[in-house]
Amino acid sequence: xxxxxxxxxxxxxxxxxxxxxxxxxxxxxxxxxxxxxxxxxxxxxxxxxxxxxxxxxxxxxxxxxxxxxxxxxxxxxxxxxxxxxxxxxxxxxxxxxxxxxxxxxxxxxxxxxxxxxxxxxxxxxxxxxxxxxxxxxxxxxxxxxxxxxxxxxxxxxxxxxxxxxxxxxxxxxxxxxxxxxxxxxxxxxxxxxxxxxxxxxxxxxxxxxxxxxxxxxxxxxxxxxxxxxxxxxxxxxxxx
Amino acid sequence: xxxxxxxxxxxxxxxxxxxxxxxxxxxxxxxxxxxxxxxxxxxxxxxxxxxxxxxxxxxxxxxxxxxxxxxxxxxxxxxxxxxxxxxxxxx
Amino acid sequence: xxxxxxxxxxxxxxxxxxxxxxxxxxxxxxxxxxxxxxxxxxxxxxxxxxxxxxxxxxxxxxxxxxxxxxxxxxxxxxxxxxxxxxxxxxxxxxxxxxxxxxxxxxxxxxxxxxxxxxxxxxxxxxxxxxxxxxxxxxxxxxxxxxxxxxxxxxxxxxxxxxxxxxxxxxxxxxxxxxxxxxxxxxxxxxxxxxxxxxxxxxxxxxxxxxxxxxxxxxxxxxxxxxxxxxxxxxxxxxxxxxxxxxxxxxxxxxxxxxxxxxxxxxxxxxxxxxxxxxxxxxxxxxxxxxxxxxxxxxxxxxxxxxxxxxxxxxxxxxxxxxxxxxxxxxxxxxxxxxxxxxxxxxxxxxxxxxxxxxxxxxxxxxxxxxxxxxxxxxxxxxxxxxxxxxxxxxxxxxxxxxxxxxxxxxxxxxxxxxxxxxxxxxxxxxxxxxxxxxxxxxxxxxxxxxxxxxxxxxxxxxxxxxxxxxxxxxxxxxxxxxxxxxxxxxxxxxxxxxxxxxxxxxxxxxxxxxxxxxxxxxxxxxxxxxxxxxxxxxxxxxxxxxxxxxxxxxxxxxxxxxxxxxxxxxxxxxxxxxxxxxxxxxxxxx
Numbered sequence: 001x002x003x004x005x006x007x008x009x010x011x012x013x014x015x016x017x018x019x020x021x022x023x024x025x026x027x028x029x030x031x032x033x034x035x036x037x038x039x040x041x042x043x044x045x046x047x048x049x050x051x052x053x054x055x056x057x058x059x060x061x062x063x064x065x066x067x068x069x070x071x072x073x074x075x076x077x078x079x080x081x082x083x084x085x086x087x088x089x090x091x092x093x094x095x096x097x098x099x100x101x102x103x104x105x106x107x108x109x110x111x112x113x114x115x116x117x118x119x120x121x122x123x124x125x126x127x128x129x130x131x132x133x134x135x136x137x138x139x140x141x142x143x144x145x146x147x148x149x150x151x152x153x154x155x156x157x158x159x160x161x162x163x164x165x166x167x168x169x170x171x172x173x174x175x176x177x178x179x180x181x182x183x184x185x186x187x188x189x190x191x192x193x194x195x196x197x198x199x200x201x202x203x204x205x206x207x208x209x210x211x212x213x214x215x216x217x218x219x220x221x222x223x224x225x226x227x228x229x230x231x232x233x234x235x236x237x238x239x240x
Numbered sequence: 241x242x243x244x245x246x247x248x249x250x251x252x253x254x255x256x257x258x259x260x261x262x263x264x265x266x267x268x269x270x271x272x273x274x275x276x277x278x279x280x281x282x283x284x285x286x287x288x289x290x291x292x293x294x295x296x297x298x299x300x301x302x303x304x305x306x307x308x309x310x311x312x313x314x315x316x317x318x319x320x321x322x323x324x325x326x327x328x329x330x331x
Numbered sequence: 332x333x334x335x336x337x338x339x340x341x342x343x344x345x346x347x348x349x350x351x352x353x354x355x356x357x358x359x360x361x362x363x364x365x366x367x368x369x370x371x372x373x374x375x376x377x378x379x380x381x382x383x384x385x386x387x388x389x390x391x392x393x394x395x396x397x398x399x400x401x402x403x404x405x406x407x408x409x410x411x412x413x414x415x416x417x418x419x420x421x422x423x424x425x426x427x428x429x430x431x432x433x434x435x436x437x438x439x440x441x442x443x444x445x446x447x448x449x450x451x452x453x454x455x456x457x458x459x460x461x462x463x464x465x466x467x468x469x470x471x472x473x474x475x476x477x478x479x480x481x482x483x484x485x486x487x488x489x490x491x492x493x494x495x496x497x498x499x500x501x502x503x504x505x506x507x508x509x510x511x512x513x514x515x516x517x518x519x520x521x522x523x524x525x526x527x528x529x530x531x532x533x534x535x536x537x538x539x540x541x542x543x544x545x546x547x548x549x550x551x552x553x554x555x556x557x558x559x560x561x562x563x564x565x566x567x568x569x570x571x572x573x574x575x576x577x578x579x580x581x582x583x584x585x586x587x588x589x590x591x592x593x594x595x596x597x598x599x600x601x602x603x604x605x606x607x608x609x610x611x612x613x614x615x616x617x618x619x620x621x622x623x624x625x626x627x628x629x630x631x632x633x634x635x636x637x638x639x640x641x642x643x644x645x646x647x648x649x650x651x652x653x654x655x656x657x658x659x660x661x662x663x664x665x666x667x668x669x670x671x672x673x674x675x676x677x678x679x680x681x682x683x684x685x686x687x688x689x690x691x692x693x694x695x696x697x698x699x700x701x702x703x704x705x706x707x708x709x710x711x712x713x714x715x716x717x718x719x720x721x722x723x724x725x726x727x728x729x730x731x732x733x734x735x736x737x738x739x740x741x742x743x744x745x746x747x748x749x750x751x752x753x754x755x756x757x758x759x760x761x762x763x764x765x766x767x768x769x770x771x772x773x774x775x776x777x778x779x780x781x782x783x784x785x786x787x788x789x790x791x792x793x794x795x796x797x798x799x800x801x802x803x804x805x806x807x808x809x810x811x812x813x814x815x816x817x818x819x820x821x822x823x824x825x826x827x828x829x830x831x832x833x834x835x836x837x838x839x840x841x842x843x844x845x846x847x848x849x850x851x852x853x854x855x856x857x858x859x860x861x862x863x864x865x866x867x868x869x870x871x872x873x874x875x876x877x878x879x880x881x882x883x884x885x886x887x888x889x890x891x892x893x894x895x896x897x898x899x900x901x902x903x904x905x906x907x908x909x910x911x912x913x914x915x916x917x918x919x920x921x
Contacts (some may be wrong), residue, residue, distance in 0.1 A: 016289065017456075017541055017542055017543065017544065017882075017917055018542040018543070018544060018545070018546055018547060018915075018917055019916075019917070021304075021306055021539050022304055022306070022307075022539035023303070023307060023542055024540075024543070025460040025461070025536050025540045026461075028307075028310075028536050028539060029461060029532050029533070029536045030539060031307060031310045031311060032310060032531075032532045032535050032536065032566060033528070033532050033566075034311065034569060035310055035311055035313060035567065036314075036528045036531075036532070036566045036569070036570050037316050037570065038314040038315070038318065039314050039317065039567050039568070039570040039571050040570035040571070040574050041574075042314065042317070042318035042321065042322075042570075042571065042574075043573070043574025043578075043604060044569045044574050044576055046318060046321055046325075047323055047574070047575075047578065047589065047600060047604065049326070049599070050322060050325045050326055050329070050597070050600060050603075051589070051596060051597060053326050053329060054326075054329045054597055056593065056595075056597075062268055062269070063269065068268070068269075069265075070263065071525075072265050075261055076258065076261060079254065079257050079258070079261070082293060082297055083250055083253075083254040083297075085250070085297070085299075085691065086250050086296075086297045087250060088290045090247060090250070090564070109349075114261070117819065121367040127768075132614055143584050145581065145586075145587045146585065146586045146587060146588070147594070148590070149298075150628065152283070168408065168595065169589075169594070169595040171588040171591075171594040171595070172588050172589075172594055172595040172596055173311060173581075173589070174317070175581065175587030175588045175589055175596075176589075178587075179577065179578065179581060179587065179589075184575070185497065191903075196413060205273045220297075220298075221298055224293055224294070224297045224298045225298070226253065227293055227297075227741075228290045228293045228294060230296075231286055231290050231293065232286050232287075232290055234286075235264060235282050235283065235285070235286035235701045236283075237266040238268075239264060239265065239282055240268070240282055240283075287774075311568070314567060317567060317654055320654065320655060321571075321603070321607050324658070324670060325600070326426075326601045327667070327670065328599075328603075328666050328667045328670045329597075
């Protein structure tokens with residue numbers, strides 16, 4: 001590979017090579033990694049679908065145990081963070097490395113990379129925060145990975161209305177819920193940590209430019225993927 | 241390199257996603273539709289939202305087909321696994 | 332007429348480290364794909380040896396049940412009583428032999444070693460696409476190996492449910508008796524999975540994006556094709572195992588109910604998930620071996636590989652079909668017979684591309700100028716042993732037959748024919764073949780030949796009779812076959828196998844000695860000792876850091892042996908430019 005000079009366009013690196021995928025390696029690598037992550041979630045979500053299909057007793061109804069309105073808000077939060085991420089990407093493509101810049105004749109100021117990335121990180125962290133609070137509440141009410149804890153509030157409800165609360169398969173409900181959302185939450189957390197690291201080491205010192213914003217695009221892909229998985233997960237776990 | 245394209249209106253996509261999410265939640269609770277149809281509709285809405293994110297935020301719509309292929313490969317595998325095991329249960 | 336080679340070997344790659352590196356950065360925390368490959372080699376050979384030691388103990392118990400094992404006295408009371416192997420320890424041996432051999436010996440030997448070492452060299456680039464992630468991949472694999480090894484040293488010892496870890500036995504410590512050991516197995520698999528995925532992402536990206544100018548897809552050596560396709564299998568299959576291992580871990584520790592039928596879970600779910608991973612895994616364990624054998628046989632026959640394109644399509648076909656055959660491990664699980672029939676059909680189908688490959692290897696050798704060097708001997712041994720293993724596979728693919736031989740020693744014979752007779756012989760070929768490029772020295776030919784012949788004989792004496800045991804109803808993983816009257820008549824055969832196995836293990840001393848001794852005392856290797864065409868042979872032995880200063884141009888495929896254009900030479904390397912050759916499109920000549 002030639003030594004990259006300051007003006008070399010790293011988004012289309014001038015390496016002497018056979019034409020490959022047509023995209024720079026970091027991006028290709030992230031797409032392949034995302035394909036493998038799809039398989040990971042396939043194992044978890046696929047097992048959930050298989051198990052739920054195979055039970056002979058009724059499953060708990062949506063909103064009986066889980067707080068759907070809260071999670072719907074959380075879903076909205078994650079989608080917003082996905083939008084801010086793509087706005088951050090668009091900003092650096094246009095060379096807007098700044099935080100906020102006033103635009104003559106407009107009320108709202110124009111956001112640059114630093115602004116939109118920060119929004120993404122905050123929304124992402126907020127998502128994790130809400131999920132942690134949700135977990136604490138659920139465990140407090142008696143919903144655990146092993147099922148409805150004996151003597152808890154939910155166990156009482158389940159005795160009273162076994163169909164609505166899916167009392168017979170409560171254990172399976174808890175197992176799959178916490179595993180799927182837990183590992184998704186883990187992926188979100190990894191994303192927030194990575195983005196914070198990039199923000200401090202590369203975004204704030206303005207190391208990204210329209211000639212080289214590979215890190216932003218690659219972490220963006222990961223972030224959108226995490227959002228995508230949540231969209232599927234929210235529907236399957238909370239709404240069905 | 242990505243094919244030159246008109247930048248999608250991200251705010252518009254965000255609006256679509258918002259509307260679809262509201263539709264999903266409403267569907268899940270309020271509307272008195274038979275359970276199976278509700279299931280199909282919810283899944284369709286979820287897939288639609290996921291496709292919006294993949295196509296526009298991840299820019300798959302504007303990439304070459306080879307890159308799209310990488311992301312699409314796991315999907316038939318996932319479907320085969322789940323379908324095979326479910327049909328096995330329905331004995 | 333050949334012209335002077337264009338490729339210039341040099342000490343600098345694009346990631347030019349102009350300052351001299353410390354010992355730690357150069358040899359321990361290295362990002363150089365060649366060093367990482369060698370690190371994998373040493374660690375994997377250690378685990379191969381360990382797996383063999385476990386096997387020797389298994390064979391002792393089967394050959395001489397209830398008798399004190401020589402040296403058994405040094406093992407703790409939880410494992411042996413007065414030197415006699417206890418049943419609880421026996422099942423740990425069986426479980427861990429499979430686990431270590433599959434996950435920490437064969438898989439890393441093929442992928443961690445040869446994908447890392449060969450891919451950049453054979454496609455003509457300075458290093459992998461992501462050198463630091465490559466380094467992480469090795470350290471994660473080593474960590475996983477240490478976690479797995481720790482299983483023997485924790486209270487209640489190693490897991491006891493077989494390397495396939497079927498639920499509910501694996502999910503219930505109260506039933507299996509293994510507590511921490513089982514937990515460690517699950518954690519180790521998750522860590523190893525991450526190592527494999529990261530490694531595979533590297534291999535795939537490098538092959539797609541970093542081929543030298545002129546190295547088109549259909550000029551790549553079959554070893555690279557095989558490693559590339561295998562990496563795709565790995566990147567998609569390992570995460571499924573990770574998910575399953577996590578669910579098993581949770582079932583076992585925090586009492587979730589995924590595999591618990593009483594709470595609505597499904598024990599069979601584990602089998603489906605495991606084998607959905609497990610079948611692509613066994614193709615991961617054979618495809619790179621096939622690829623490397625293709626290179627070595629073409630070289631040893633001084634002929635182009637017969638049917639290069641069909642070889643590529645066969646690799647792709649095997650990988651593709653490998654996703655829809657997993658149920659053939661579950662014919663006796665109680666699953667839906669109709670689904671079983673579909674798996675029977677797909678499994679019979681998958682024998683076709685494998686057979687195509689065998690015929691093509693034979694076609695390559697036919698009327699070739701055969702040079703039976705150590706790599707060539709082992710490669711031909713691979714072809715014959717893999718054929719036997721494949722044929723027994725055809726029997727097992729037929730569900731009605733499998734009903735009788737499932738979980739018997741017929742299966743054990745099959746899997747060892749393809750994994751030892753197949754993959755390990757291929758490794759016995761590949762290791763001396765690329766040893767000069769790794770270490771700058773040659774392994775000893777006479778010792779190598781003696782090792783091959785003795786291994787070949789003892790190997791067949793050990794594993795062929797297992798087919799007979801299996802047909803006689805001898806089941807797998809059993810502690811004491813003499814407890815059953817209907818097995819008693821085969822006990823002399825068991826003893827024979829045990830003695831042959833001891834011989835087989837003992838003979839490996841030759842290989843170990845050859846490998847270690849040649850590091851310092853082997854004949855110094857020239858640049859291209861095998862007169863091969865691959866790009867790696869255009870570099871000095873051993874290959875320098877960064878490989879080439881300027882990557883070479885490629886003008887032809889890798890199997891131009893005995894080509895008329897080469898004149899008096901019987902090989903024509905890929906990077907050598909003849910007067911009639913055009914410069915490739917992405918060439919550096921601009």
